[in-house]
Amino acid sequence: MNKKLSEMKYGEEGIVKNIEEDLRIKVSGIGIRIGKKLKMVTKQPIKGPVVVVVDKSTTSLGLGVADKIIVEVKK
Amino acid sequence: MKVLLMGHPNVGKSVLFNRLTGTNVTVSNYPGTTVDYTKGYMRLENKEVEVIDVPGTFSLEPKDKAEEVAVKMLKENRDAVVVCIIDSTKVERGLYLTLQIIEEGYPVVISSNMWDVAKDKNIQIDVEKLEQILGVPVVPTIAISGEGIKELVSKIKKAKSVEIETIVKKVGGET
Amino acid sequence: MELTVDKRWDLIDKISKQTVKFKKYKSTLKEVIGELTVKPLTGIPIAIAVLYGFWSVFSSFAGFFTDGFLVKLFDEHWLPWIQGAFPGGLHNWFYNLMVDVGHIQNGALVPSNSCFESFGALTSGLFVPFGVVLPAIFIFYLMMAVLEDVGYLPRLAVLVDTVLHKIGLHGYAIVPTILGFGCNVPAVTATRILETRKQRFLMMTLLGIFIPCGAQLGIMQEVIPEYMGLIILYLLFGYFVTGFILNKVFPGKTPEILIDVPPYQKPLTRNVMTKVWVRLSGFLKIAVPFVILGCLIVGVMYLTGTMDWLANLFGPIFTHWFGVPKETVGPLVAAFMRKDLAVAQLSAIEMTKYQMVTSVVLVSIYFPCLATFAMILKEGGKELLGALAVLVASTFIYGGLIHLIWILLGVA
Ligand SMILES: Nc1nc2c(ncn2[C@@H]2O[C@H](COP(=O)(O)OP(=O)(O)OP(=O)(O)O)[C@@H](O)[C@H]2O)c(=O)[nH]1
Numbered sequence: 212m213n214k215k216l217s218e219m220k221y222g223e224e225g226i227v228k229n230i231e232e233d234l235r236i237k238v239s240g241i242g243i244r245i246g247k248k249l250k251m252v253t254k255q256p257i258k259g260p261v262v263v264v265v266d267k268s269t270t271s272l273g274l275g276v277a278d279k280i281i282v283e284v285k286k
Numbered sequence: 287m288k289v290l291l292m293g294h295p296n297v298g299k300s301v302l303f304n305r306l307t308g309t310n311v312t313v314s315n316y317p318g319t320t321v322d323y324t325k326g327y328m329r330l331e332n333k334e335v336e337v338i339d340v341p342g343t344f345s346l347e348p349k350d351k352a353e354e355v356a357v358k359m360l361k362e363n364r365d366a367v368v369v370c371i372i373d374s375t376k377v378e379r380g381l382y383l384t385l386q387i388i389e390e391g392y393p394v395v396i397s398s399n400m401w402d403v404a405k406d407k408n409i410q411i412d413v414e415k416l417e418q419i420l421g422v423p424v425v426p427t428i429a430i431s432g433e434g435i436k437e438l439v440s441k442i443k444k445a446k447s448v449e450i451e452t453i454v455k456k457v458g459g460e461t
Numbered sequence: 462m463e464l465t466v467d468k469r470w471d472l473i474d475k476i477s478k479q480t481v482k483f484k485k486y487k488s489t490l491k492e493v494i495g496e497l498t499v500k501p502l503t504g505i506p507i508a509i510a511v512l513y514g515f516w517s518v519f520s521s522f523a524g525f526f527t528d529g530f531l532v533k534l535f536d537e538h539w540l541p542w543i544q545g546a547f548p549g550g551l552h553n554w555f556y557n558l559m560v561d562v563g564h565i566q567n568g569a570l571v572p573s574n575s576c577f578e579s580f581g582a583l584t585s586g587l588f589v590p591f592g593v594v595l596p597a598i599f600i601f602y603l604m605m606a607v608l609e610d611v612g613y614l615p616r617l618a619v620l621v622d623t624v625l626h627k628i629g630l631h632g633y634a635i636v637p638t639i640l641g642f643g644c645n646v647p648a649v650t651a652t653r654i655l656e657t658r659k660q661r662f663l664m665m666t667l668l669g670i671f672i673p674c675g676a677q678l679g680i681m682q683e684v685i686p687e688y689m690g691l692i693i694l695y696l697l698f699g700y701f702v703t704g705f706i707l708n709k710v711f712p713g714k715t716p717e718i719l720i721d722v723p724p725y726q727k728p729l730t731r732n733v734m735t736k737v738w739v740r741l742s743g744f745l746k747i748a749v750p751f752v753i754l755g756c757l758i759v760g761v762m763y764l765t766g767t768m769d770w771l772a773n774l775f776g777p778i779f780t781h782w783f784g785v786p787k788e789t790v791g792p793l794v795a796a797f798m799r800k801d802l803a804v805a806q807l808s809a810i811e812m813t814k815y816q817m818v819t820s821v822v823l824v825s826i827y828f829p830c831l832a833t834f835a836m837i838l839k840e841g842g843k844e845l846l847g848a849l850a851v852l853v854a855s856t857f858i859y860g861g862l863i864h865l866i867w868i869l870l871g872v873a
């Protein structure tokens with residue numbers, strides 16, 4: 212099932228399927244690329260950033276960015 | 287000869303700089319500690335060599351003022367040997383910047399820093415293979431304890447520039 | 462030759478497949494704590510606890526050496542000794558500048574009996590930096606270094622991101638802000654980690670106006686500990702309100718936060734010590750000469766009558782608009798040099814608790830110290846002009862507003 216990174220639940224894992232074109236270079240800097248496996252750690256309330264683990268490293272990105280990343284989650 | 291330390295933010299450039307030059311630039315555990323460059327000197331085979339610590343940058347396309355400083359220092363020191371410092375737990379990202387610097391034609395040595403953290407996380411890196419593919423020296427280091435620094439220094443003069451095509455061919459790809 | 466972005470990542474994927482393996486491992490306690498401190502439900506209470514803890518340690522330790530030891534040393538030994546040993550007396554201008562201006566009691570000029578009142582270069586000029594500020598910033602810098610080295614700041618940044626977006630910044634602006642509580646000078650340089658010009662301008666302006674530095678906090682803790690909370694509250698309130706307004710007024714977008722959250726790490730004793738030492742010696746080299754210079758300049762202005770002239774000139778604004786004694790003009794002049802000196806000077810002026818709060822807030826916001834001023838100039842001349850405009854406006858509006866609050870509360 213595909214969903215936005217911002218919609219993932221706590222602890223959920225998934226594989227990055229698509230990233231909006233103009234963001235690709237920017238988020239690749241923090242290790243997020245198409246095909247990468249990532250795990251949601253937490254979301255901050257009231258439109259706060261999300262925190263994810265990619266390749267065993269923790270990183271955080273604003274909700275606006277997380278909205279533009281599509282992730283395929285298992286099940 | 288000049289030595290320029292380049293790498294992502296928070297990979298240990300400033301710790302390494304302090305070790306090499308005996309200075310005390312600020313070291314903290316968050317990205318973006320260093321926002322300006324610092325010059326220092328180290329001895330290499332009885333010669334004084336200038337070493338430059340710069341802010342961390344993700345790529346050669348700066349996205350903030352700190353990164354601008356780093357890229358500017360790289361461009362201003364065409365004759366420098368670049369020590370690319372990679373966080374061993376984030377090799378892929380580190381390689382992006384390293385490849386960009388290699389493509390620009392700089393002689394490069396790679397310090398695979400935070401080796402201890404990678405070990406803790408059970409991340410295994412085949413250093414020899416990496417060296418063979420990239421064609422530049424790769425030295426595992428733990429900057430905070432000093433492990434691997436001697437070897438890194440000894441490899442600085444072995445740094446050489448490589449053609450990116452050669453690297454592409456070695457992994458079986460085409461340009 | 463150069464590769465395209467996609468080709469480069471392709472190449473990296475191929476290289477890493479052959480060289481890097483992520484093996485299984487169990488998460489460690491460090492990582493569990495790492496997650497707890499960034500999850501809102503646990504993270505926010507922890508953040509409050511950390512900041513509160515920071516605060517209580519600072520406020521209880523800062524006065525420890527000063528009150529227990531240094532005040533005695535300066536007031537009971539150094540001051541009387543130098544008052545006697547220094548040639549001249551209260552009627553000699555050079556003596557006034559270096560040792561003691563004295564004060565009027567029952568119509569007679571009498572010697573001061575504390576280093577807060579004497580205001581000589583060799584008395585207050587030494588007591589303020591060494592007797593009061595140094596111990597305070599020592600404990601402050603020590604705790605700050607530990608906080609920086611542990612790796613807590615990026616987590617705090619994630620937690621406060623939403624709030625800071627409201628004022629045109631993002632979570633990472635917490636780094637220059639926290640550094641600013643230590644000293645505004647490196648904080649201004651640290652604004653370079655913010656992406657847009659708008660963000661940098663906002664941050665520099667807010668730092669210069671509303672964030673009191675460690676030296677100022679230290680002296681406030683010594684002379685007016687009971688008003689401290691209220692003053693900080695006023696300043697933080699000003700920080701947010703001004704940020705909110707500026708964000709609306711100035712064009713430009715605020716980018717989203719995008720930062721790595723490094724693993725926690727045990728602080729390295731040597732690194733912490735080095736950092737504290739580097740920062741303290743920076744203080745000794747820059748601040749001490751400025752404090753002494755400040756004492757001299759203020760002294761000369763009093764002796765030549767310039768200060769009285771200024772006080773009479775601006776008196777009406779002070780008494781009517783801000784509701785503080787016109788003598789406050791002296792500390793405001795000193796505040797150009799050093800805020801700590803200005804607060805010390807304020808403490809010697811007679812006024813009500815509420816006037817004291819207003820005037821300390823005024824001293825804090827009305828002008829960044831010279832060193833910070835120079836640093837903002839270095840980071841951008843246009844930014845400096847903008848910051849100054851905001852500063853003049855906020856000083857008048859905010860100072861007046863606080864006065865109004867006191868009037869409404871019936872305490873002015
Ligand atoms: N465990 C471990 N920690 C390290 C190592 N090298 C550096 N560190 C820590 O990593 C953090 C970052 O080090 P810095 O030298 O400030 O990093 P930097 O690359 O200069 O970072 P920026 O100035 O922000 O670009 C510090 O807390 C160091 O103590 C290492 O080899 N192992």
Ligand SMILES: [Mg+2]
Nearest residue numbers: 299300319320
């Ligand atoms: Mg650094």
